[in-house]
Structures are given as structure tokens and as C-alpha cells.
Amino acid sequence: MKKGLHPENYRPVVFKDMSNDDTFITRSTINAKETIEIDGVTYPLVKVEISNTSHPFYTGKAKLVDTAGRVDKFMSRYGNRNKKK
Numbered sequence: 001m002k003k004g005l006h007p008e009n010y011r012p013v014v015f016k017d018m019s020n021d022d023t024f025i026t027r028s029t030i031n032a033k034e035t036i037e038i039d040g041v042t043y044p045l046v047k048v049e050i051s052n053t054s055h056p057f058y059t060g061k062a063k064l065v066d067t068a069g070r071v072d073k074f075m076s077r078y079g080n081r082n083k084k085k
Helices: 070-078
Strands: 011-017 022-028 034-038 041-048
Touching: 011 034, 022 034
Parallel strands: 011 041
Antiparallel strands: 011 022, 034 041
């Protein structure tokens, strides 16, 4: 394996899911501007919008998002094709 290929500054970092305030600690090289204290230890803090604790795929709470009435538009065009006129 090549020397100097991987970064040397791995350290514990806290990732915080902003949608449900869940935090988890993992090793990372990411640069963080904020810090957080957990159990008397100060860690770099990285805020994320979504994680496995809030993502619909992992939570099973998937929902249909109809942003512009697309479902209604589809149903008005193609939904009544089988009805007799």
C-alpha cells in the first residue's frame, strides 16, 4: 500500500441530525467550526440535515409528496380511461 495516501488526522467527531436532534460519534477527518461537550469531553460538531434516524427509507415513514398537483393532473388525464362514456 502507498505511504501517505490516507489522511492521518482521524479523530472522534459528533454528527448531529438537525431534524430530530439525534447525535452520534464516529471517527472522521472533516473540518468542524463548532464544538459540543458530551460526558465532559469536547468534540468537533458537524450538523447534518438528515441521517439514518430521520430518513424515510430507514424509519419506514415514507410519504407521497405531491408538489404541484401532479397526481391530480395525471388522474384527470389518464385515470378515467376505463370508464364507459
